[in-house]
Amino acid sequence: MSFPKDFIWGAATASYQVEGAYNEDGKGLNVWDVTTSVNGRVKHNENGNIACDHYHRYKEDIKLFKEMGIKYYRFSISWSRVIPDGIGEVNEKGIQFYSDLVDELLAAGITPLITLFHWDLPYELYLRGAYGNPDFPQWFENYTRVVIDALSDRVKYWITFNEPQCFIGNGYWLGGHAPFHKCDNRTVLRMIHNYLLAHGRAVKCIRENAKTEPKIGIAPIAPVRIPKSDSAEDIEAARKESFSLNDMFFSLALYSDPIVLGKYPEDAYEMFGEEMPVVKPGDMEIISQPLDFYGMNIYYSAANDVDEGYRANEYTGIPRNALGWVIDPRVMYWSPKFVYERYGLPILMTENGMAVNDTVSLDGKVHDPQRIDFMNRYLREYKRAGEEGVPLMGYLYWSAMDNFEWAHGYDMRFGLIHVDYRDQTRIIKDSGYWFKSVIESNGENI
Numbered sequence: 001m002s003f004p005k006d007f008i009w010g011a012a013t014a015s016y017q018v019e020g021a022y023n024e025d026g027k028g029l030n031v032w033d034v035t036t037s038v039n040g041r042v043k044h045n046e047n048g049n050i051a052c053d054h055y056h057r058y059k060e061d062i063k064l065f066k067e068m069g070i071k072y073y074r075f076s077i078s079w080s081r082v083i084p085d086g087i088g089e090v091n092e093k094g095i096q097f098y099s100d101l102v103d104e105l106l107a108a109g110i111t112p113l114i115t116l117f118h119w120d121l122p123y124e125l126y127l128r129g130a131y132g133n134p135d136f137p138q139w140f141e142n143y144t145r146v147v148i149d150a151l152s153d154r155v156k157y158w159i160t161f162n163e164p165q166c167f168i169g170n171g172y173w174l175g176g177h178a179p180f181h182k183c184d185n186r187t188v189l190r191m192i193h194n195y196l197l198a199h200g201r202a203v204k205c206i207r208e209n210a211k212t213e214p215k216i217g218i219a220p221i222a223p224v225r226i227p228k229s230d231s232a233e234d235i236e237a238a239r240k241e242s243f244s245l246n247d248m249f250f251s252l253a254l255y256s257d258p259i260v261l262g263k264y265p266e267d268a269y270e271m272f273g274e275e276m277p278v279v280k281p282g283d284m285e286i287i288s289q290p291l292d293f294y295g296m297n298i299y300y301s302a303a304n305d306v307d308e309g310y311r312a313n314e315y316t317g318i319p320r321n322a323l324g325w326v327i328d329p330r331v332m333y334w335s336p337k338f339v340y341e342r343y344g345l346p347i348l349m350t351e352n353g354m355a356v357n358d359t360v361s362l363d364g365k366v367h368d369p370q371r372i373d374f375m376n377r378y379l380r381e382y383k384r385a386g387e388e389g390v391p392l393m394g395y396l397y398w399s400a401m402d403n404f405e406w407a408h409g410y411d412m413r414f415g416l417i418h419v420d421y422r423d424q425t426r427i428i429k430d431s432g433y434w435f436k437s438v439i440e441s442n443g444e445n446i
Contacts, residue, residue, distance in 0.1 A: 002442040003386065008394020009439040010072030010111075011065070011416060012351055014118035014162070016048045017403040019078060021055035025093040028084025030120040031130075031171075031178040041180055043409035051404045053424050058101050064417055064426060065400060066108045069436035073110050074350065074396050075101070076118035076162065079143055086122030087139050095150045102154050113157035113396070115219065116144055116202060119167045119177070119406075126179055131168060131191035131198075140198035144205045152210040159295055159350065160199045162219045168192055169249035176407055186275040188249055193277035196258050196287045203289035219295030219350040220255050223302040224335045226313060226328065242338050245271050247302065252339075260343040262288040293393050294343055295350035298378075301331040322355040323412055327374060332381035336390045346391040352378055353398035355405070355412040358429065366418040366429040375431065379438070379446050397435060401426070 016032050023029070036047040054061055065073060079086060081094035105112050117140070121130055125139060133139075144160075161167075166177055168191050175182040183191075199218060206214050224242035227234040243253040245267050253265040262284045269276055299321075303313035311326075319327040336347045354374040358366050379395065386392040402415035410421055416432035419425070437445060 002444040003383065003392060003395075005442070007392070007442060008072050008111075008113075008348065008396070009442075010070050010074060010113070010394065011068075011397045011400035011435075012074035012113075013054070013400050013403060014076045014115070014120075015078035015081070016051070016118070016120040017399070017405070018052040018054040018401065019081075020048065020050040020053045022047075022049045024055070025081075025097070026084060026091040027078065027094055028080035028086070028091075029123040030078065030080045031123055031126050032120055033080075034123050034126075035178045035180055038180075042407050043411060046404070046409035048404040050421075052401055052419050052421075054401075055097065057424065059104055060426070061401065061417075062104050062108050062110065064428060065110055067436075068416060068428060068432045069439045070110055070400070071439060072113055072157075072394065072396065073105055073400065074113040074115060074159070076115035076120075077147055078120055079117065080120065080122040082146060083122070083143055084124075086125035086128075087142065090146055095146065098147075099150060102151055106154060111157070112155050113159065114147070114151065114155055115159040115162050116140075116147060117160065117167075118162040119171075121167070121178075130179075131172075131194050132187060134194065136194045137197035137201050141201040141205050144202040145209060148206055148209045148211075152206070152212060152214065154212075156212055156215055158206055158210075158214055158216045159219050160202045160216070161195065162350075163221050163297060164192070164195050164255045165221045165250045165252075168195060173249045185272060189272060189275055190277050192249075192255065193279075193283075196255075197283060199259060200286040200289045203291065204286070207289070215292040217291050217293040217295045217345075217348060217350075218256075218259060219297055220252060221250065222252055222296035222298055222335055222339055223300055223331060224252070224338050225303060226301045226330050226334050238334065239338050239341070242302070242335075243342060256294075256343065258284060258287045260288065260291070260294070260345065291345055293348045294339060294345040295348050296335060296339060297351035297398070298331055298335050298349065299352065299354075300325040301328045301334075321374075322357050323408065325355075327354070329374075329377035329381045332378045333385045336382065336385040336392070337388070340385075340390045346393045347385075348393040349382060349395040351396060351398035352382075353414045355414050358402075358413045358418055360418065360420075360427065364427070366427050368429045368431045371429070371431040372434045375435065375438075376446055379443065383443060383446060 401417035
């Protein structure tokens with residue numbers, strides 16, 4: 001059985017990870033531009049100043065996408081490239097870059113999907129309190145309107161935020177991502193509430209101002225617990241744990257329940273008490289604007305820590321990717337299943353992929369059988385979810401090309417295209433050509 005006829009097959013990137021040109025053509029600084037300069041925060045003290053130089057090489061890259069048969073390309077807008085200070089004057093050269101990118105994609109027969117925010121907050125807004133500032137929702141709405149005015153005549157698919165658990169939970173609670181802070185619970189919860197308001201205002205802005213009928217979603221991290229067995233008791237236990245707050249500020253429900261269900265999860269009030277943000281009249285109405293799909297970024301299953309150095313979903317010698325993440329294809333079945341049961345929205349796999357220690361072989365090619373096997377196994381489980389009634393919109397591999405992997409620098413390679421960062425040479429990997437065959441058969445060869 002193949003996937004639906006209108007299934008979205010594509011690949012994804014993010015602005016800071018691929019564009020480079022960090023200070024060209026009027027672009028302002030973002031938090032990653034500034035905070036990676038502190039030694040020890042990023043492996044090898046690397047940064048995204050050049051990255052894949054996609055800003056200058058996007059035409060070359062799109063030709064490679066077309067060669068791989070990519071039908072959809074998900075990319076993000078750099079807020080500070082469009083509005084250098086985050087608010088105020090628009091940088092026309094910045095918005096023109098994205099307009100040209102969209103035109104080039106369409107000319108190649110590739111449909112663009114735009115993510116409005118993928119972690120690279122303008123530095124000037126960081127200095128004003130970032131997500132903790134009560135004006136953040138208005139800032140984001142104003143930015144959204146600029147992008148919609150410029151691109152919505154040619155772009156249909158929109159994603160407001162990518163992985164809020166990372167830019168808030170990791171950026172302001174664990175301190176592992178820019179701006180590398182560790183804040184108290186009350187501050188983090190206020191940031192989450194402002195993010196939710198910003199999302200809702202952006203959705204409303206898109207609906208009211210888009211020049212073509214939009215399809216709108218959001219893309220959180222969405223790993224869930226895998227049942228220990230197929231018994232009803234174990235499945236229910238995994239479902240309950242998947243939406244609990246045991247992961248604190250990485251909880252799926254904390255960032256998604258208000259958007260889809262119009263309320264915070266009950267256990268949030270039990271856990272945080274008076275630290276919870278004040279929900280003003282009308283807040284939840286803004287936050288819970290109707291969505292067309294639920295984006296899911298899935299790489300691994302989740303589990304709590306247990307004794308003897310392993311989590312509940314691990315065992316001695318378990319397969320892992322180059323980042324150490326557990327490889328368990330079953331998450332691609334259970335995660336869409338549980339999320340659809342809770343939220344009732346069509347599922348778009350906005351990210352899924354594998355970091356491999358790729359090398360260029362003596363024959364000049366990049367052979368990555370581990371990645372092909374990974375994709376094959378994960379797509380089989382994803383297909384199984386669809387066969388059992390979960391409405392699947394599409395699958396976007398992460399990532400289209402090797403890129404700057406945040407605090408891990410450039411060692412971790414997720415791409416279908418190999419990038420030599422010394423001279424920006426590109427090579428389509430074996431997985432890129434394998435993925436082409438999957439797209440051509442609409443998944444029948446999986």
